[in-house]
Amino acid sequence: MVLCWVALPVFAVLGIFSVKYRRLTKESLECLFMTATFRRCRSGLDDRIKSQISGKLLRFSPKSARFFYKNYKVISFIILVVFLWSTYASTVAVYNYVAHGNCNGEDSNGFCIIDVVDGNDEVYSCEHEEVVEVVENNSAGAYEPCPCGSEG
Amino acid sequence: MMFGFNVKKTRKDFDVLSSGVIYFDSACMSLKPRQVIGKMNEYYEKYPACGGRSGHHLSKKVEDEVDLARREVARLLNAKIDEVIFTRNATESINLIANALEWKEGDEIIVSDKEHNSNLIPWLKLKKKGVKVRVCKSNEDNTFNLENFENCFGEKTKLVAIVHVSNLDGVENPIGEIVKIAHKNKSLVLVDGAQSFPHKEIDVKKLGVDFFVLSGHKALGPTGIGVLYGRRDLLEDMEQFIVGGQTVIDSSYEGYEIEKLPNKFEAGLQDYAGIVGFGEACRYLRKVGLKNIEKHLNKLNKIVTEHLGEEKKIEIIGPKEAEKRSGIFIFNVKGMKAHDVAKMLDASKKIALRSGAFCVHSWFNDRKIEGAVRVSFYLYNTEEEVRTFVESVKKIILLV
Numbered sequence: 001m002v003l004c005w006v007a008l009p010v011f012a013v014l015g016i017f018s019v020k021y022r023r024l025t026k027e028s029l030e031c032l033f034m035t036a037t038f039r040r041c042r043s044g045l046d047d048r049i050k051s052q053i054s055g056k057l058l059r060f061s062p063k064s065a066r067f068f069y070k071n072y073k074v075i076s077f078i079i080l081v082v083f084l085w086s087t088y089a090s091t092v093a094v095y096n097y098v099a100h101g102n103c104n105g106e107d108s109n110g111f112c113i114i115d116v117v118d119g120n121d122e123v124y125s126c127e128h129e130e131v132v133e134v135v136e137n138n139s140a141g142a143y144e145p146c147p148c149g150s151e152g
Numbered sequence: 153m154m155f156g157f158n159v160k161k162t163r164k165d166f167d168v169l170s171s172g173v174i175y176f177d178s179a180c181m182s183l184k185p186r187q188v189i190g191k192m193n194e195y196y197e198k199y200p201a202c203g204g205r206s207g208h209h210l211s212k213k214v215e216d217e218v219d220l221a222r223r224e225v226a227r228l229l230n231a232k233i234d235e236v237i238f239t240r241n242a243t244e245s246i247n248l249i250a251n252a253l254e255w256k257e258g259d260e261i262i263v264s265d266k267e268h269n270s271n272l273i274p275w276l277k278l279k280k281k282g283v284k285v286r287v288c289k290s291n292e293d294n295t296f297n298l299e300n301f302e303n304c305f306g307e308k309t310k311l312v313a314i315v316h317v318s319n320l321d322g323v324e325n326p327i328g329e330i331v332k333i334a335h336k337n338k339s340l341v342l343v344d345g346a347q348s349f350p351h352k353e354i355d356v357k358k359l360g361v362d363f364f365v366l367s368g369h370k371a372l373g374p375t376g377i378g379v380l381y382g383r384r385d386l387l388e389d390m391e392q393f394i395v396g397g398q399t400v401i402d403s404s405y406e407g408y409e410i411e412k413l414p415n416k417f418e419a420g421l422q423d424y425a426g427i428v429g430f431g432e433a434c435r436y437l438r439k440v441g442l443k444n445i446e447k448h449l450n451k452l453n454k455i456v457t458e459h460l461g462e463e464k465k466i467e468i469i470g471p472k473e474a475e476k477r478s479g480i481f482i483f484n485v486k487g488m489k490a491h492d493v494a495k496m497l498d499a500s501k502k503i504a505l506r507s508g509a510f511c512v513h514s515w516f517n518d519r520k521i522e523g524a525v526r527v528s529f530y531l532y533n534t535e536e537e538v539r540t541f542v543e544s545v546k547k548i549i550l551l552v
Contacts, residue, residue: 044491051492054551055499062547069551 002076003046004031006083046076157444163532165436174537176505179319179347179480179528182372184433191432192374195425202421204398214424221431222414228434228442229364229381230355234413237380237387238427242346243270245365245380246313248417249342250274251393253311257282260309262339264296264325265289265518266318269511271344275313284308294318294470296325298333305337312341316348320512321470322453322480322528324348331360340386346370350530351449351479353442356381368426373433377426380417387413394419445531449479452529452538456481459542465549469524479529485545487552490523493545501544 008028014021024045031041050072057065068075093103093112103112163169165185175183195217203214219233226233239245261275265287275285288304291297312334317324327343334341342363345354350371356364363386368377382390392399392410396419400408410416437445457474460466460483469482485493494507508523509516516523527541 047489047492048495051495052499054492055496058496058500058544058547062550065547066551 002035002073002080003049004028004035004041004043006076006079007045007049008032157440157448157531159448159532159534162440163534166532169532172502174501174503174533174540176503176527176529176533176537176541178350178530178533179370179510179526180506181369181375182350182530183532184372184374184429185436187436188372188374188429188432192425192429195428203424204415217428217431218422218424221427221434224431224434224438225379228349228354228438229379230357231381232384235381235384235387237382237414237417238422239365239378239380239417240376240423241369241378242344242365242367243378245363245378246271246342246344247274248380248393249311249363249365249382250278252390252417253340254391255281255283255310258284258308259311260284260286260306262286262288262301262304262309262312262314262334264314266294266320266323266512266515267313267315268319268344268346269513270346271313271315271342272514293472294321294323295476296323296330298326298329301330302333305333305339309334309337309339312339313344314341315344317345317351317478318512319347319480319510320515321482322347322478323470323476324352324478327359327361335360347478347480350437350445351442352446362386368430368433371430371433372436373430374426376423377430379430384413387417392416392419396420398422440531446478448531449529450475452533452535453477453479453481455535455538456527456542459539460545463546463549465552466545469521481527481529482524483527484521484524485549485552488548490525493525493548496548496551497541497544500547501540503541503544 004027008025011021011025011028015025027043027045031043031045034041050069054065054069054072057068096105097103097112100106102108104110165187166183167186168183169175195214199210199213199217201208201210201214203211203218205211222233222236222238225231226236229236237245237248239248255278259282261278261283263272263275263285272285275283279285286304286306286309288301289297290300312330314325314327314330316327327341331341340362341360342365343359343361345364345366347370348354349366354364361381362383364381366379366381367373368379369375394417398415398421399411399417399419401411402409453474457468457472457477460481461468461472465486467484467486469484470477470480474481484490490507494505497503497505505525505527507525510524510526529538
């Protein structure tokens with residue numbers, strides 16, 4: 001039942017492109033509604049996902065399949081927690097970006113994948129000298145120099 | 153290899169098998185050989201006209217081909233050609249009988265406790281007309297109980313509607329004995345042969361049945377075609393069910409003159425492609441030999457029963473002996489849902505089989521069993537496939 005919560009947005013996005021996923025989205029939605037109202041999810045979507053993944057794992061590693069099958073609920077719960085955390089983090093980041101122009105919040109210089117304007121989306125590497133030069137010659141001068149510098 | 157039957161050679165006629173699928177769901181729907189598909193294409197490409205109406209050469213060709221197909225079916229059943237009525241499937245054939253026979257309040261129908269919904273619901277529906285339905289209980293191991301059956305008869309028992317080979321567990325009912333008892337009690341017998349026709353030699357005259365129904369899609373034929381065999385005298389006396397074009401010789405604003413058999417029951421434009429395709433399927437079955445098919449299925453069922461029958465985590469439904477279960481092996485893995493097992497077999501080894509209640513909900517509900525996994529073999533299945541299945545199930549058992 002737990003996995004339906006995660007499956008819903010995933011299938012909803014995939015459903016834009018495929019009818020198959022629209023049906024699954026509907027099932028996930030129904031399941032989510034049932035779970036939210038403290039009733040048993042009758043669609044069996046969770047079981048199908050469990051069996052499908054266990055079956056695929058059986059092909060390569062029966063031990064992994066057994067582990068997955070036995071601990072499915074715990075694994076689903078972990079996935080749900082990760083999903084909720086990432087949803088929360090993404091929401092905050094989008095809010096920050098809209099409100100402050102930077103996904104990390106006001107006056108932050110941290111990495112931001114959607115912050116194209118200020119250059120916070122650049123990934124620095126100490127292995128390439130050209131990058132180091134860009135950092136050192138950055139006119140904004142707002143960045144810390146690469147800690148390994150030219151020795152990198 | 154049996155005389156005249158080579159599995160490897162047979163498999164070449166079924167293109168879908170080259171995809172690597174292990175198809176164990178033939179009790180639901182058999183695969184179709186390319187000869188059947190070719191014959192259907194031939195209709196659409198070479199003579200796509202309507203039969204029995206127009207007088208041109210294409211229409212005559214359709215009539216000839218339909219006639220040949222009807223002869224093929226009649227030959228396999230040992231019936232007369234006008235006793236073979238084409239329908240959409242076995243379900244429609246049963247509904248035809250349920251609606252065409254004359255029912256009076258208090259009339260009784262006997263069914264077994266393992267009937268497919270198609271051979272139960274049409275009779276339950278008649279309860280509205282005051283008809284009673286009596287359910288004859290099977291033995292503990294799901295085999296037929298003749299004593300119970302004899303005790304089911306009442307003074308007004310009009311019909312016994314019974315399955316020949318059960319789609320639930322593959323158990324064959326003793327139709328010969330059933331017919332003798334029923335006729336002694338002045339009752340008619342309708343046999344649901346959807347599962348027996350594709351797997352064993354049928355002789356409706358020898359069995360002595362009054363009606364025999366079957367579906368084309370379980371016997372290498374296309375979907376949407378079925379057959380009702382009925383004793384000629386009964387069919388002639390029976391009321392029509394669906395009426396319209398083809399079922400009458402002439403009509404006026406006041407009335408109509410009913411056609412002769414088999415047209416009397418074949419209303420509207422028929423599924424000609426389906427009929428000629430099914431005729432070809434019957435020809436194919438005849439060439440392979442139904443005895444060979446029966447032996448082959450028993451052999452495969454023995455292998456799977458030997459390997460999985462002793463497993464503690466496996467529960468076989470029905471008799472333990474493979475020879476009593478035709479080409480069907482139905483089981484549950486203790487501690488695991490049937491749908492889970494089926495899904496895992498599909499995901500791990502492309503094994504296509506069915507899980508659930510197989511349209512025999514009444515039996516499962518009565519025993520409070522949620523469902524089961526059903527393996528159903530056919531002529532294109534190999535021992536190697538069965539071994540792959542056994543190994544996969546053994547791996548799945550370890551998950552519990």
